[in-house]
Amino acid sequence: MHQEVSLLATVAIGFVFAAVFGYLADRLRLPPLVGYLVAGIMMGPYTPGIVADSGLASQLAEMGVILLMFGVGLHFSASDLLAVRGVAVPGALGRILLATLLGIGLCSLWGWGLGAGIVFGLSLSVASTVVLLKALEEHNQVDSVNGRVTVGWLIVEDLAMVLALVLLPAFSGVLGGNADVAAGEAGGLAITLTIGITLLKVGAFTVMAIYFGPKVVPWILTLVARTGSPELFTLSVLAVALGIAFGSAEIFGVSFALGAFVAGVVMSESHLSHRAAADSLPLQNAFAVLFFVSVGMLFDPYVIIRDPLAVAAVLALIIFGKSLIGFLIVVLLRFPIAMGLSVAAGLAQIGEFSFILASLGVSLGLLPREGQDLILAGAILSITVNPLVLLGGDWLQKAVRRKWPSLFEQYGKSKHDALCRELERIRKISDERNRQHQLEMQQLIGTFPMFAQVDENSQEELLLLFRPKVASPGERVIRIGDRGDGMYFISSGAVEVQLEDDPVRLQAGSFFGEMALLSGGRRTADVIAVDFCQFLVLERRDFNVFMSKHPALRAAVSDMAKERKAMNVSRRKRKKSLDAT
Numbered sequence: 001m002h003q004e005v006s007l008l009a010t011v012a013i014g015f016v017f018a019a020v021f022g023y024l025a026d027r028l029r030l031p032p033l034v035g036y037l038v039a040g041i042m043m044g045p046y047t048p049g050i051v052a053d054s055g056l057a058s059q060l061a062e063m064g065v066i067l068l069m070f071g072v073g074l075h076f077s078a079s080d081l082l083a084v085r086g087v088a089v090p091g092a093l094g095r096i097l098l099a100t101l102l103g104i105g106l107c108s109l110w111g112w113g114l115g116a117g118i119v120f121g122l123s124l125s126v127a128s129t130v131v132l133l134k135a136l137e138e139h140n141q142v143d144s145v146n147g148r149v150t151v152g153w154l155i156v157e158d159l160a161m162v163l164a165l166v167l168l169p170a171f172s173g174v175l176g177g178n179a180d181v182a183a184g185e186a187g188g189l190a191i192t193l194t195i196g197i198t199l200l201k202v203g204a205f206t207v208m209a210i211y212f213g214p215k216v217v218p219w220i221l222t223l224v225a226r227t228g229s230p231e232l233f234t235l236s237v238l239a240v241a242l243g244i245a246f247g248s249a250e251i252f253g254v255s256f257a258l259g260a261f262v263a264g265v266v267m268s269e270s271h272l273s274h275r276a277a278a279d280s281l282p283l284q285n286a287f288a289v290l291f292f293v294s295v296g297m298l299f300d301p302y303v304i305i306r307d308p309l310a311v312a313a314v315l316a317l318i319i320f321g322k323s324l325i326g327f328l329i330v331v332l333l334r335f336p337i338a339m340g341l342s343v344a345a346g347l348a349q350i351g352e353f354s355f356i357l358a359s360l361g362v363s364l365g366l367l368p369r370e371g372q373d374l375i376l377a378g379a380i381l382s383i384t385v386n387p388l389v390l391l392g393g394d395w396l397q398k399a400v401r402r403k404w405p406s407l408f409e410q411y412g413k414s415k416h417d418a419l420c421r422e423l424e425r426i427r428k429i430s431d432e433r434n435r436q437h438q439l440e441m442q443q444l445i446g447t448f449p450m451f452a453q454v455d456e457n458s459q460e461e462l463l464l465l466f467r468p469k470v471a472s473p474g475e476r477v478i479r480i481g482d483r484g485d486g487m488y489f490i491s492s493g494a495v496e497v498q499l500e501d502d503p504v505r506l507q508a509g510s511f512f513g514e515m516a517l518l519s520g521g522r523r524t525a526d527v528i529a530v531d532f533c534q535f536l537v538l539e540r541r542d543f544n545v546f547m548s549k550h551p552a553l554r555a556a557v558s559d560m561a562k563e564r565k566a567m568n569v570s571r572r573k574r575k576k577s578l579d580a581t
Contacts (some may be wrong), residue, residue: 010056014293015286017042022289031387033134033292037380040296047301061294063242064287065352066260068133070241071284073264074277079429081152081265083422086415088152091329091343096160098325099125102317107371110310115175116371119361122164123375124318126157128351129257130291131383135346135390145420146342153343158258161353165360172364205252205262213266217244221272226464226542230457234279240267241280257352275457291352292383298355299380303373314378319389323348335419336412338397345393349382350375447509448489450557454550465546466536471495471529478527484516486539487557493533498526505530515561517543 017039025035045051081088103121104114112120132154133142141147217240224236241263248259267273304311323344330340358375361367401408441459445452451459467486471477477488477495489511497504497512506512516523517540538546547554 006053007056010053011060011290013043013050014039014060014290018289018293033131034384036289036292037296037299037384040293041299041301042296043293044297044299046299060287061291062256062352064284064289064291065130065257066242066245067238067280067284068130068288069257069261070245070264071277071280073261073266074268074273079426080148080423081155083419083426084149084152086419087149087330087333087335087339088156090333091326092153092156093160094329095322095325095347096122096125096157099317099322102321106313106317112368112371113176113366115172115364115366116361116368118175119168119357119367120371120375122161123354123357123361124314124350124378125322126161126350126353126357127154127347128349128354128379128383129154129158130288131349131351131386132346134288135386139390141342145416145423146339148423149339149419150343150346153347155258155261158261158353161357162258165356168357168360168366169364172366175366201252205248208252213244213262217263217266218272221267221276222464225272225275225461227545230279233275237267237276237279238283272460275460295351295355295376295380295383298376300373300376303377307370307374310374311377311381314374315381318350318378318382319348319385323389331412334412334415336416337400337408339412339416341393341397341400345390348389349386350379351383354379447491448511450553453552453556458546458550462538462546465538465542467539469535469537471533471535473529473531475529476526477529477533477535478513478523478525480523480526482523484513484521484523484540486513486537487511487517487543488513488527489536489538491534491536493529493531495533496528496530498528511557514557515565518558518561 018036021035021039021042022032023035025032025038041047043050100118100121103124104117107113107117107120132150136142136147136150142151220240221233221236224233227233241260244263244266245256245259248262249256252259267276326347327340327344330343331337354375358367358372362369362372397408441456441463444459444463451462454462466489469488471493480498490506490508492508494505494507495512497506512527513523515521547557
């Protein structure tokens with residue numbers, strides 16, 4: 001009898017099995033993901049031994065998809081999506097339509113109905129988010145033109161699948177499945193209403209993402225970053241990713257993955273995006289492994305023995321049929337042959353949306369159980385051989401380039417160049433924003449060299465903690481006897497510290513006001529602006545929190561404060577001795 005295991009055991013055994021089989025796959029010169037899939041099969045209900053909870057594993061795997069899409073969104077702006085719309089939108093929709101028709105034709109050969117054919121075809125038409133992104137990352141092509149086109153294509157497919165998931169229940173009665181009685185009586189009116197509500201929700205989600213997201217999310221991250229707590233910042237990043245993903249699914253009916261992607265796109269507008277990406281990367285990798293393990297757990301390897309011809313037909317449709325359709329669409333749209341081959345190879349698999357569609361089809365009575373088994377078999381086999389398909393795509397590109405060099409280089413060149421220029425323009429805007437931020441960091445270090453001893457994240461934290469302040473000539477910046485409210489760093493201009501004996505002039509690059517913060521006492525001198533001044537003020541609470549995390553910096557400030565105090569005492573003594581004589 002199989003031994004059922006809990007959440008903790010599922011995670012523990014999943015990681016252990018994945019590590020072992022992933023290492024063995026690497027030693028056999030296979031991609032590690034093949035080992036992860038085998039680990040899932042070993043943990044699944046169709047093989048002897050321990051049976052992990054596939055439901056729990058699937059939910060954990062969903063987190064991997066969410067975090068992965070969130071990470072992609074951090075490096076993929078809305079402008080990128082608009083730039084590739086000319087090929088991504090018609091390409092994705094055209095391929096979904098043609099692949100679905102092929103699926104319907106295949107099902108008709110098996111004697112299945114139209115409803116089963118539509119669900120089956122839709123399940124085979126959409127590619128796997130996790131597999132594609134992993135492949136692009138391994139080949140360092142996420143930021144390439146072909147990589148951005150492929151990701152944009154995938155996003156359009158995901159949007160189309162969201163619509164399909166909403167519409168299938170409404171049309172199930174018409175297609176021969178289980179129909180709700182009330183919906184059946186309402187007929188076309190109910191279907192029209194469902195479509196209208198769905199489009200309204202997606203539209204509202206888009207408006208929220210475009211207009212409110214870029215204002216709210218970076219503001220939240222900035223507030224959290226100002227606390228200086230690394231764990232709180234990481235927690236907030238995950239809360240934004242998972243919270244937006246869950247809220248989008250519950251309120252607007254979009255997928256978790258799409259919601260997380262939009263969360264990443266929104267957060268990419270913040271200069272803290274690279275820090276958010278670095279913090280979420282370990283979790284992305286860990287939960288992405290659980291995705292492959294969960295896919296393996298769903299797979300019944302005996303379906304290959306029971307119905308090998310059907311499995312071969314499904315695999316051929318996924319790898320050859322979909323690839324050919326994708327290539328032809330790109331070429332017919334007058335884009336380069338290399339782009340067509342890249343898109344065709346990258347999207348030659350199926351994944352998470354396919355499982356959701358298949359499960360929904362079975363629950364609605366549209367898809368027979370054996371159809372779900374074939375979809376799972378097609379998914380796991382296409383994921384396994386995807387690295388070989390990518391190698392085949394690279395080989396085809398080289399072969400076409402050798403045989404027809406002129407055609408390969410010139411076909412679609414004008415559209416490709418236009419797309420490159422647009423993406424380059426977007427990249428320059430992003431680079432300029434990053435350059436401005438780096439310039440601020442360099443100016444901070446150049447003006448105040450003492451901050452060079454803290455790491456880059458701490459320097460960014462300082463930029464967030466500083467409060468800008470200005471003063472005109474003659475304006476009193478600090479009054480003697482007041483409680484210390486902050487430490488002042490002079491960015492430009494000059495001030496005069498009104499000591500008892502003789503004033504001391506401080507120029508840009510200097511700081512003042514630290515003595516009252518270190519001692520907890522009152523201000524000991526007036527400080528007057530003698531020029532138009534710009535200050536960066538570190539308030540008392542922020543000063544105490546930041547300095548407590550950087551004792552070396554606090555010690556340096558304290559040493560300078562002691563030197564100043566000793567100099568002041570020396571001046572007073574010298575003045576008294578002069579007055580006495």
